[in-house]
Amino acid sequence: MLKNLDPLLNADVLYALRAMGHGDEVVVCDANFPADAVARDTTLGRLLRIDGTDSARAVRAILSVLPLDTFVETPAMRMEVVGDPQALPAVQREAQMEVDAAEGRAVPFGPIERHAFYARARGAYCVIATGEQRGYGCFVFKKGVILAPDVPTEVLAGGAPKERS
Template identity: 85%
Template sequence: MLKNLDPLLNADVLHALRAMGHGDEVVICDANFPADSVARATVLGKLLRLDGADSARAVRAVLSVLPLDTFVDAPAMRMEVVGDPHAIPVVQREAQAEVNAAEGRDVPFASIERHAFYARAKQAYCVIATGETRGYGCFVFTKGVILAPDAPKDAGK
């Protein structure tokens, strides 16, 4: 155990999140997502796991150390429900609450059609699979920056 770190975050996940740079993306996915095959195409090239966690718990852990990008319109994205792209299942509402809590502000999810989500996930830095058994517990987050207090506001661009 380490102080001030969510105990869900294992060494592999922490290493990947730290290695990511501004604008890199991390995918958090449910147990139904083709995580292993998609993860092989990512920058990291291997799947990371948080098997004991549901999607909201994994989002809380990851966003406890990962700042979201404030220079893009949609730093948080969700997979659309097939046939009903405007539906927001409970699993996504729970994750939305974790995003807003982590950021201290509303950061609404943008939606991505299922196959476009798969394609985007392959371009991500890494994929983190959870133990989430509900469908549509799949999200993409864009890493932001943490600026020194005296840094210019556009220093991360």
């Protein structure tokens, strides 16, 4: 055991999350997702697992160490429900609460059509499969940055630092 780390974060998952750079994406998927086949096309090239838990709990563990990108409009995305793209099933509402709690603010999921989600997942850094049995427990998260405390706030907002006198 390690202090201050969620016990769901196994060595393989921690390695991948640490190895990712700013703008890289991680896919968290349910047990129905074609995770192994998709993961073979990712940067990491193999499937990672957080078994025995649902999507929301896995999202909480991952976001306990992964900063979301503040330079993009939608750093968190969800797979749309086929035939009802506006629907938010319980599994997605639960994950949304975890995202908002981790960020300390509302960070609404951006929707991605199912087949577009598969294509995007293939371009991700890695795929992490969960034990989630409900459909549509599939998400993409874009990694952000952690800056030193003395970085001007303008840099965080994407602007140029101001001259200091």
